[in-house]
Amino acid sequence: MRLPLLALLARGPAHGYELKQDLEQLLGSAYPQPNVGQIYVTLGRLEKSGLIEGEDVEQSSRPNKKVYHLTDAGREALHAWFEETEDEPRVRDEFFMKLALAPQTGLADQIALINRQRRQYLNTMRSLSKLAAAEDRDNRMAHLLIEGAMLHLQADLDWLERCQEELEELE
Amino acid sequence: MSATPGDGSAPVLRAEGLVKTHHGEGAPAHAVRGVDLSVRRGEFVAVTGPSGAGKSTLLHLLGGLQRPDEGSIWLDEVRADGWSEARWAVERRKRIGIVFQFFNLVSNLSVADNVELPALLAGLPPKRARAEREALLGELGLAGKERSMPGELSGGEQQRVALARALVNHPPLLLADEPAGSLDSKGTREVMRLLSRFHQRGQTIVLVTHDARLASAADRVISFFDGRIADDATLEGTPARGKGISGVLELRD
Numbered sequence: 001m002r003l004p005l006l007a008l009l010a011r012g013p014a015h016g017y018e019l020k021q022d023l024e025q026l027l028g029s030a031y032p033q034p035n036v037g038q039i040y041v042t043l044g045r046l047e048k049s050g051l052i053e054g055e056d057v058e059q060s061s062r063p064n065k066k067v068y069h070l071t072d073a074g075r076e077a078l079h080a081w082f083e084e085t086e087d088e089p090r091v092r093d094e095f096f097m098k099l100a101l102a103p104q105t106g107l108a109d110q111i112a113l114i115n116r117q118r119r120q121y122l123n124t125m126r127s128l129s130k131l132a133a134a135e136d137r138d139n140r141m142a143h144l145l146i147e148g149a150m151l152h153l154q155a156d157l158d159w160l161e162r163c164q165e166e167l168e169e170l171e
Numbered sequence: 172m173s174a175t176p177g178d179g180s181a182p183v184l185r186a187e188g189l190v191k192t193h194h195g196e197g198a199p200a201h202a203v204r205g206v207d208l209s210v211r212r213g214e215f216v217a218v219t220g221p222s223g224a225g226k227s228t229l230l231h232l233l234g235g236l237q238r239p240d241e242g243s244i245w246l247d248e249v250r251a252d253g254w255s256e257a258r259w260a261v262e263r264r265k266r267i268g269i270v271f272q273f274f275n276l277v278s279n280l281s282v283a284d285n286v287e288l289p290a291l292l293a294g295l296p297p298k299r300a301r302a303e304r305e306a307l308l309g310e311l312g313l314a315g316k317e318r319s320m321p322g323e324l325s326g327g328e329q330q331r332v333a334l335a336r337a338l339v340n341h342p343p344l345l346l347a348d349e350p351a352g353s354l355d356s357k358g359t360r361e362v363m364r365l366l367s368r369f370h371q372r373g374q375t376i377v378l379v380t381h382d383a384r385l386a387s388a389a390d391r392v393i394s395f396f397d398g399r400i401a402d403d404a405t406l407e408g409t410p411a412r413g414k415g416i417s418g419v420l421e422l423r424d
Contacts, residue, residue, distance in 0.1 A: 031420045115402040118394060125387035126406045133364070145420055147356075150384050157383040161221050164396055 001042045002051075003081045006074050009052060013069040016040050028142030029135045030149075043068055051077055089152060091159070099163065114164050118157065125153050181248045183344050183375045184210040184233060189242035191228055202228035203239070204398035210377060212343070215370040217378045217386035220395035227348055229395065230379045234269050234346045235259035247343070264293045268337030268345045272352035274329040276321040276336070282308070283317035286335045293340050300339075307335040311365065327358030334365060338374075345369070347378045351385055363388045 008014065008022050016039050023034040043066075046052045051074035054066040070078075095117055102108040132146045191203040202225035210216055218226045231237040233244065235254065244252040246266060254262070263269065276285050283304055290300035308314055311331040321329055330350060337345060347366065351359040359382065367388050370376055378389060386392050387406070394402040 027420060111401070115394070115404075118402065119404045119406075122383065122387055122392050122404060123407050125383055129363070129384065129387050132360075133367075154383050164394075164401065165221060168396060168401075 001038060002046060003078065005039065005042055005046065006051060006070065006078050006081075009068060009070045010075070010078060013055075013067045015057075015065045015067045016043055017065075019043075026141055027145065028139040029131050030142045030145040046074070050074075092156065110167050111164065114160050114167075118160050121153055121157050121160070125150060125157075128153070180212050182209045182245075183212050183214075183247060184208070184377070185245040185248070186233065187243050189229070189232055189244070190240045191225075191232055191237065192240055193228075201225075201398050203232065206242070206398075206400060208233075208393075208400070210344075210375060212375055213370075213373050214391060215366070215374075215376045215378070215389040216391045216393060217380060217389035218393045218395050219380060219383065219386045220401075222381060224395045225398040226379045226395045230346055230348050230377065233377065234267055235263065236269075264289050265340055266342050266344060268340070268342040270330065270333045270337050270345070270347045270350045272349040274321070274326075274333045276329060276332055278321055280320075281317065282313065282319050282321065282324070282332050285321065285332055286339055289336060290339045295340075303339050304335070307339060308332075311335055325358075326354050327361050330354060330358065330362060331365070334362075338369065343375060345374055345376045347376065347380075349380055350378070351380065351382060359385060 004023070005019055008019050014022070016036065020034045020036050020039055023031065023039075043052065043054070047054050047068070051071060052068045053071055054068045056064045057067050058064055095113075098108070099110055099113055102110050102113055128146055128150050132143060132150075135142050135146065137143075186206060186208045189203050189206040189208075193200040193202050204225075206229060218229065220226050228237065232239050235244075235251065236259075239252055242252070243250060246262070251259075251262070277288070280288065283301075286304040286307060287297075287300045290303055291297065295303070304317075305314075308317060311334060313328065313331055313335070316324065316328065316332075321332065324332065334350075350366075351362045354362065363385050366376060366378065370388075376389070378385070380386050389406070391403070391405050393400055394404075
């Protein structure tokens with residue numbers, strides 16, 4: 001949350017609620033309810049560490065609102081963020097440990113584990129399909145995000161299929 | 172809501188103890204090894220599994236394109252596995268629409284003729300055949316392409332023509348064999364959207380695919396391994412709120 005908020009502020013000063021709306025617009029249904037409380041807390045932390053500065057702006061008939069802008073240190077932090085590459089997503093470790101350990105416990109069947117896990121993935125895939133169908137066609141970023149999630153899930157499903165092929169041969 | 176008969180109705184399609192072994196070069200391949208399956212009216216069933224698992228063979232058995240070595244097939248509770256080739260050909264025109272991975276359009280007929288031909292063969296007057304064709308092509312976003320030849324269309328467009336051809340006689344059952352198998356990601360989404368739309372109107376669909384994204388459009392997914400049904404899962408209609416994908420994206424801290 002810290003860096004995305006900094007990135008939104010790179011365009012110009014904004015207050016907390018505006019940032020929430022910017023996030024909503026950018027990410028659409030892929031991130032349906034940005035938590036406004038979380039946004040304010042994060043802004044507080046960013047200010048404390050000197051990456052942004054807030055100014056109280058008076059409003060008629062309403063309490064003051066705080067408008068934040070990026071500091072030089074904040075801009076520096078953003079540069080560093082864009083420079084870095086990110087870790088690859090990993091195989092679902094917990095499921096893998098269940099699969100690997102099931103036979104020796106005698107408490108679970110590997111094929112049954114795979115089938116159950118597949119049902120969960122398929123249900124999630126279905127939810128993602130519905131999300132994509134409901135999303136505004138013009139929100140390309142939201143669509144790319146949902147498609148990315150679907151492709152990861154597809155890989156997980158392919159991998160379950162590989163597990164099942166291998167393990168059924170042993171039976 | 173579509174007004175389809177409820178759960179109590181007879182299955183559109185039923186198979187019992189289906190077995191099919193391919194005898195080619197080398198060892199016999201056991202493509203389908205004892206499959207029981209029942210599809211209710213209005214259901215959208217996807218069959219998924221690795222390539223070579225026998226899922227296409229299963230679909231071919233259900234559409235009468237291949238004959239089972241053992242077992243029985245019932246369409247609307249009429250036993251069908253003993254039908255002659257000619258009878259199957261007739262029934263496929265009326266009761267079963269099929270779409271394939273490579274479209275199988277007649278390359279020297281126009282788009283309009285490809286779609287109208289099965290309607291005319293089924294005995295529809297030319298005027299009605301044309302009206303059906305116009306309505307379907309319009310619906311599938313192909314208005315203006317009537318005079319094109321299949322080779323002039325993109326893969327996605329050809330598959331939509333194939334879909335129109337399969338549905339022109341309003342068959343109670345649509346079989347689809349890897350319908351997005353030769354399409355790009357955009358074409359895949361298009362096929363998915365169209366299958367969902369026809370399903371919502373009550374079309375019964377059996378779809379064979381290795382693509383989980385496509386399969387997730389169905390409300391029931393059968394996992395097929397090594398010629399047998401390994402799992403038969405009904406998918407939930409709506410996502411559980413607050414978990415899973417209520418946010419695809421998670422922004423921490």
